[in-house]
Amino acid sequence: MRKRRLNAKWLLLPLLPAVGVLLFFLLRPAAPSPEVVRLTLDGNVWAGGELSPDASDLRVVVTLDGNTVADLPFSEAHSLTVETEEGRNTVLLSGTSVRMESANCANQDCVNMGEVTRENLETRVLSGWIICLPHHLSVEVREP
Amino acid sequence: MRMNWKRTTCVLRRWICGILVAALFLSLPAVPAQAVSRQSAVGFYLDTVITLSAYTEDSSLLDSALLECGRYEQLLSRTVEGSDVWRINHAGGQPVQVSDAAAEVISIALEVSRLSGGAFDITVAPASVLWDFTSGAAVLPDAAKLADAAARTDYRKLVLEGSTVTLPEGMMVDLGAIAKGYIADQVKQYLIDRGVTQAILSFGGNIVTIGEKPDGSAWKVGIQDIDAPTGTSMLVLDSRDGSVVTSGIYERGFDLDGVRYHHILDPKTGWPVQNELASVTIVSGPSVWGDALATAAFILGTEEGLKLVESLEGIEAVFIQRDRTVVSSSGADPIPMP
Numbered sequence: 277m278r279k280r281r282l283n284a285k286w287l288l289l290p291l292l293p294a295v296g297v298l299l300f301f302l303l304r305p306a307a308p309s310p311e312v313v314r315l316t317l318d319g320n321v322w323a324g325g326e327l328s329p330d331a332s333d334l335r336v337v338v339t340l341d342g343n344t345v346a347d348l349p350f351s352e353a354h355s356l357t358v359e360t361e362e363g364r365n366t367v368l369l370s371g372t373s374v375r376m377e378s379a380n381c382a383n384q385d386c387v388n389m390g391e392v393t394r395e396n397l398e399t400r401v402l403s404g405w406i407i408c409l410p411h412h413l414s415v416e417v418r419e420p
Numbered sequence: 421m422r423m424n425w426k427r428t429t430c431v432l433r434r435w436i437c438g439i440l441v442a443a444l445f446l447s448l449p450a451v452p453a454q455a456v457s458r459q460s461a462v463g464f465y466l467d468t469v470i471t472l473s474a475y476t477e478d479s480s481l482l483d484s485a486l487l488e489c490g491r492y493e494q495l496l497s498r499t500v501e502g503s504d505v506w507r508i509n510h511a512g513g514q515p516v517q518v519s520d521a522a523a524e525v526i527s528i529a530l531e532v533s534r535l536s537g538g539a540f541d542i543t544v545a546p547a548s549v550l551w552d553f554t555s556g557a558a559v560l561p562d563a564a565k566l567a568d569a570a571a572r573t574d575y576r577k578l579v580l581e582g583s584t585v586t587l588p589e590g591m592m593v594d595l596g597a598i599a600k601g602y603i604a605d606q607v608k609q610y611l612i613d614r615g616v617t618q619a620i621l622s623f624g625g626n627i628v629t630i631g632e633k634p635d636g637s638a639w640k641v642g643i644q645d646i647d648a649p650t651g652t653s654m655l656v657l658d659s660r661d662g663s664v665v666t667s668g669i670y671e672r673g674f675d676l677d678g679v680r681y682h683h684i685l686d687p688k689t690g691w692p693v694q695n696e697l698a699s700v701t702i703v704s705g706p707s708v709w710g711d712a713l714a715t716a717a718f719i720l721g722t723e724e725g726l727k728l729v730e731s732l733e734g735i736e737a738v739f740i741q742r743d744r745t746v747v748s749s750s751g752a753d754p755i756p757m758p
């Protein structure tokens with residue numbers, strides 16, 4: 277009897293790395309990009325990640341070189357500043373719209389991209405995206 | 421023999437038991453991940469941004485698709501050392517063996533050049549490298565140098581035989597006006613092959629769609645209002661399983677002394693095309709054709725560009741003129757924004 281139990285344990289052992297890999301991939305998006313020097317949310321230094329998860333609300337997802345640094349609810353008013361070695365961008369969420377309030381990039385394209393609202397999300401030229409090409413930073417308003 | 425068989429089934433039974441338990445463990449976190457949901461990925465390639473949004477259960481699929489973009493960039497970029505295009509430009513007139521991808525892009529480029537009577541020309545690179553449309557500095561290149569560069573532009577001197585390219589010395593190729601469209605088609609196919617049935621993908625403003633939206637309506641593609649901030653749509657087009665590519669004077673360029681100097685160069689002069697147009701949008705199946713034809717139709721102008729588009733099956737166009745006049749081909753149906 278005792279021997280059989282031991283065997284079952286041993287059988288599960290090789291699966292541990294698989295579980296580990298799975299957990300890594302599941303938890304990975306929450307990890308802030310290594311390029312971030314400082315995140316500031318509403319004037320306070322912030323660790324980044326997901327804020328107020330809500331399956332019924334649009335999300336505002338900020339990425340650096342494709343890595344998610346912040347995931348905020350569209351309906352809450354927030355000011356998020358992302359500082360990296362490349363520069364600084366401030367994203368403003370009014371509760372009903374999202375725009376790039378300021379950036380120290382050379383071309384200021386992101387600041388001039390206007391706002392994303394519920395109403396223009398689909399028909400806007402860049403749909404839900406605001407992009408800062410020089411800083412490799414993107415903001416997307418997306419379905420939850 | 422009989423004993424051995426019994427032992428084998430016993431071991432087998434234990435293994436099956438173990439695998440079942442493991443499957444249970446693995447399925448617990450896998451269940452939420454396997455639901456089809458809207459996923460997004462963004463990458464920076466080809467001096468532009470690529471955004472992918474697709475309904476899929478595989479959260480890593482879009483990241484893999486972005487890696488494909490990087491792979492094609494390594495073949496088709498003029499500035500990446502060792503790329504197919506780089507080797508063509510540095511061969512000193514000798515024949516160069518290129519990838520199937522590069523050969524296909526060049527083949528379609530030459531076809532669009534022929535169809536447009538040379539309005540579209542991938543050998544305009546000697547002129548385009550003299551311009552700086554991205555730094556924000558408003559500086560004109562030397563007129564004599566531009567004239568010399570234009571004299572070294574002629575697609576008819578570029579020879580493609582199978583996958584061997586021969587370019588006379590002093591000439592230069594740039595696939596910037598067509599490569600994004602080609603890569604868009606490849607990435608679209610990559611996702612379709614992996615089961616994606618609903619997606620909208622953007623390659624520096626070239627939009628390709630897979631299927632339609634989950635609610636059964638068409639994907640919406642906005643066309644930039646020439647007098648409004650970036651992102652503001654003047655017209656909206658429906659897209660199902662297609663491509664929408666726009667070439668416009670507002671994309672890259674600068675203003676100097678009341679003149680808009682933009683990135684769409686006339687291959688015959690090396691100077692930005694100055695005609696009645698602000699933008700041309702091509703609606704097509706393959707994006708590679710849409711990309712090249714948007715540039716070709718812009719350079720040809722409304723009248724000649726429209727003739728070209730109407731002569732091609734499955735291609736539609738929307739011309740927006742600087743005075744906001746909209747001219748559409750027979751099958752295009754742009755919806756004005758209020």
